[in-house]
Amino acid sequence: MSAALKPEAPAPLVRARDLTVRFVNRDATVHAVNGVDLDLAQGEVLCLLGESGSGKSVTLRALMKLLPRQAKVGGSIEVAGRDVQAMSEGQLADFRGGDIAMIFQEPMTALDPVFTIGRQIAEAVQRHEGVSRSAADARALELLELVQIPSAKRRLAAYPHELSGGLRQRAMIAVALACKPKLLLADEPTTALDATVQIQVLLLLRELQEKLGMGVIFVTHDLGVAGEIADRVAVMYAGRVVEEAAIGPFMGGPMHPYAQGLLGATVHPSMRGKRLTTIPGAPPSLEKEPTSCAFAPRCPTAEPACLAGVPPARLVRPDRMARCIRIPAA
Amino acid sequence: MTALTQAPDRGGPAQPLLEVTGLVKHFPIHGGLLGRQVATVRAVDGVSLTIRKGETLGIVGESGCGKSTTARLLMRLLDPDAGEMVFDGEQVGGTDQTGGVTLRDYRRQVQMVFQDSYASLNPRLTIEETIAFSPQVHGVSGREARERAHELLAAVGLAPAQFARRYPHEVSGGQRQRINIARALALQPRLVILDEPVSALDKSVEAQVLNLLVDLKEKFGLTYAFISHDLNVVQYISDRVLVMYLGQVAEQGPVEEIYERPAHPYTRALLASRPSMDPAKRRTAPPLTGDPPNPVNPPSGCRFRTRCTLAEDVCAQRVPVAAPLSAGHEAACHAVMPGSGHSAAPRIAA
Numbered sequence: 001m002s003a004a005l006k007p008e009a010p011a012p013l014v015r016a017r018d019l020t021v022r023f024v025n026r027d028a029t030v031h032a033v034n035g036v037d038l039d040l041a042q043g044e045v046l047c048l049l050g051e052s053g054s055g056k057s058v059t060l061r062a063l064m065k066l067l068p069r070q071a072k073v074g075g076s077i078e079v080a081g082r083d084v085q086a087m088s089e090g091q092l093a094d095f096r097g098g099d100i101a102m103i104f105q106e107p108m109t110a111l112d113p114v115f116t117i118g119r120q121i122a123e124a125v126q127r128h129e130g131v132s133r134s135a136a137d138a139r140a141l142e143l144l145e146l147v148q149i150p151s152a153k154r155r156l157a158a159y160p161h162e163l164s165g166g167l168r169q170r171a172m173i174a175v176a177l178a179c180k181p182k183l184l185l186a187d188e189p190t191t192a193l194d195a196t197v198q199i200q201v202l203l204l205l206r207e208l209q210e211k212l213g214m215g216v217i218f219v220t221h222d223l224g225v226a227g228e229i230a231d232r233v234a235v236m237y238a239g240r241v242v243e244e245a246a247i248g249p250f251m252g253g254p255m256h257p258y259a260q261g262l263l264g265a266t267v268h269p270s271m272r273g274k275r276l277t278t279i280p281g282a283p284p285s286l287e288k289e290p291t292s293c294a295f296a297p298r299c300p301t302a303e304p305a306c307l308a309g310v311p312p313a314r315l316v317r318p319d320r321m322a323r324c325i326r327i328p329a330a
Numbered sequence: 331m332t333a334l335t336q337a338p339d340r341g342g343p344a345q346p347l348l349e350v351t352g353l354v355k356h357f358p359i360h361g362g363l364l365g366r367q368v369a370t371v372r373a374v375d376g377v378s379l380t381i382r383k384g385e386t387l388g389i390v391g392e393s394g395c396g397k398s399t400t401a402r403l404l405m406r407l408l409d410p411d412a413g414e415m416v417f418d419g420e421q422v423g424g425t426d427q428t429g430g431v432t433l434r435d436y437r438r439q440v441q442m443v444f445q446d447s448y449a450s451l452n453p454r455l456t457i458e459e460t461i462a463f464s465p466q467v468h469g470v471s472g473r474e475a476r477e478r479a480h481e482l483l484a485a486v487g488l489a490p491a492q493f494a495r496r497y498p499h500e501v502s503g504g505q506r507q508r509i510n511i512a513r514a515l516a517l518q519p520r521l522v523i524l525d526e527p528v529s530a531l532d533k534s535v536e537a538q539v540l541n542l543l544v545d546l547k548e549k550f551g552l553t554y555a556f557i558s559h560d561l562n563v564v565q566y567i568s569d570r571v572l573v574m575y576l577g578q579v580a581e582q583g584p585v586e587e588i589y590e591r592p593a594h595p596y597t598r599a600l601l602a603s604r605p606s607m608d609p610a611k612r613r614t615a616p617p618l619t620g621d622p623p624n625p626v627n628p629p630s631g632c633r634f635r636t637r638c639t640l641a642e643d644v645c646a647q648r649v650p651v652a653a654p655l656s657a658g659h660e661a662a663c664h665a666v667m668p669g670s671g672h673s674a675a676p677r678i679a680a
């Protein structure tokens with residue numbers, strides 16, 4: 001699908017085909033990701049949007065081969081031309097933090113509470129670049145300045161708990177950027193922040209992404225956030241991408257009924273005094289892999305044919321993909 | 331009055347439901363080997379506010395500015411260090427001798443819903459037991475409390491036959507938040523304090539819960555204090571809005587005034603931080619930079635001055651008082667206070 005969107009793209013930074021992830025436990029199986037194709041060009045920002053449980057975080061972790069052992073991963077994943085599935089532990093260690101890095105919603109999960117910020121960044125630099133300790137320390141200072149931490153020099157000696165939420169988020173970004181990754185994976189890095197800090201961190205990420213020419217995959221459930229940072233969005237539902245489009249046209253009017261529901265339910269200044277539109281029902285349990293349109297039971301426009309099979313990914317506009325049989329093809 | 335009927339209105343419609351003046355809460359920080367007090371966090375430092383009957387007061391402000399502490403003080407989960415609270419015309423914390431409303435009675439009339447829907451439910455109680463718990467503590471029979479629980483489940487849109495016997499881990503996040511709301515309503519409160527009630531929810535579920543809150547308010551004659559960092563949600567749900575900065579009130583007023591004519595530089599920066607919702611007109615510079623000052627050692631004078639583009643000498647020298655701007659709209663800023671000495675302040679008419 002996105003391959004079809006950009007047939008001329010040279011060597012994509014990320015290319016995933018028919019990615020599946022299932023969690024197999026003794027008493028149940030969760031079909032978390034059910035055939036996702038993703039392409040990301042160098043220097044491009046893709047936002048993954050979607051309902052809680054739709055598989056956004058699991059998709060991101062699969063790209064980094066960072067899933068627990070009971071996860072069964074299928075399909076192919078290439079990042080920077082390398083086959084991620086085939087990597088050995090040693091190669092993975094190199095790959096993570098070298099080609100690819102990840103930031104999270106809760107920075108405390110990524111920062112070690114017993115080491116200073118400066119030590120953690122320098123450590124990451126030394127591990128991957130094998131430079132001397134003093135060179136790594138100098139680079140740590142550069143990185144804190146890069147993420148615009150005020151009084152960076154003093155902050156090198158700070159422990160994570162001594163920083164405010166916004167500064168911690170910046171410190172985590174600095175750790176992630178320590179080895180100049182080509183691809184940055186961001187899992188809701190601004191969701192826990194208040195409005196003034198959120199916009200600071202978003203603008204910072206955008207600036208760094210442009211400066212360093214990084215590709216970014218950014219998970220969010222906030223359309224406003226996507227509007228500030230994305231080049232393209234992919235909307236997930238029940239483990240599949242149901243719509244993919246450039247950000248401008250998408251915000252102008254989503255085409256898949258789930259994406260329309262999502263936009264309709266997003267509280268907006270003009271809605272004061274009006275009843276909010278909601279999406280009735282709940283997302284499906286993923287104990288079985290959905291064999292028809294997973295959104296059909298909640299869809300205002302569903303028809304019997306929607307239950308006949310999984311809707312194929314189709315181009316509904318020259319530059320837009322949707323999985324919905326009711327949308328006429330381009 | 332039994333535990334299952336709402337306490338009657340005493341002061342009439344013009345009497346505010348809750349009037350708070352000069353509320354203060356400082357937290358001691360202990361340190362060193364002996365655990366001596368080494369500093370004080372001035373979490374809430376002189377907050378005055380009014381909640382009128384039947385309205386929704388939205389409360390916004392940066393993380394750490396004291397919103398949740400204020401909520402806990404309003405609930406009297408925390409004892410204030412200073413300040414007065416008057417509920418429907420009666421002093422809160424009274425005794426038979428002094429008059430006023432006792433804490434026990436007050437706590438029944440004021441209930442709270444927290445952000446973390448999971449942590450605030452007891453995992454070992456079924457949903458009907460959870461909702462029936464407080465009424466039983468207040469002397470309602472088990473059967474009656476259970477009936478009431480079923481009514482409330484229906485009122486929050488959860489079929490009792492399906493949900494009453496389930497445990498918290500057997501329902502979704504949005505459903506858990508509905509259960510929290512049902513539980514808060516079990517004692518027929520008059521005031522409900524909602525601390526980030528939709529922040530952990532999906533957008534589609536958030537919309538359901540907001541619609542529900544609007545319906546319940548009408549149905550049960552409720553008054554809300556609604557804390558959120560989502561400025562669009564606050565605009566949607568509030569009649570009036572209170573903006574806090576570092577333990578104090580920066581500005582308050584009717585929702586249209588605050589969103590269309592914000593007067594305090596902090597409020598303006600806050601509103602300008604909202605995403606543009608238009609990828610063709612993205613934000614280019616953050617409206618507010620720098621870190622919030624430490625509430626252990628707040629700046630002299632106006633607490634916002636260290637990050638304010640309008641700051642002048644007077645801002646460091648004197649604490650701004652609330653300047654009235656229009657009916658019910660006031661801002662604590664020297665730049666809008668007539669005669670404050672700030673170069674942008676309106677002149678006092680002779």
Ligand SMILES: Nc1ncnc2c1ncn2[C@@H]1O[C@H](COP(=O)(O)OP(=O)(O)OP(=O)(O)O)[C@@H](O)[C@H]1O
Pocket residue numbers: 023030031032050051052053054055056057058059068221286
């Ligand atoms: N380790 C695991 N074992 C079993 N199931 C899992 C595991 N991790 C995730 N899942 C399930 O996989 C599905 C997808 O989860 P994922 O975390 O990707 O959702 P998400 O889209 O990131 O949601 P959110 O917006 O809530 O973060 C969910 O149903 C989740 O419960």
Ligand SMILES: Nc1ncnc2c1ncn2[C@@H]1O[C@H](COP(=O)(O)OP(=O)(O)OP(=O)(O)O)[C@@H](O)[C@H]1O
Pocket residue numbers: 357358371372373391392393394395396397398399400559625
């Ligand atoms: N029990 C406590 N002991 C010491 N300090 C506390 C305590 N509770 C809160 N604080 C401090 O008081 C200040 C106000 O905290 P509060 O939780 O009220 O902020 P908030 O506005 O609700 O923030 P958020 O938006 O992050 O929820 C913060 O500096 C916080 O660290």
Ligand SMILES: [Mg+2]
Pocket residue numbers: 056057058187
């Ligand atoms: Mg996730």
Ligand SMILES: [Mg+2]
Pocket residue numbers: 397398399
């Ligand atoms: Mg709080």
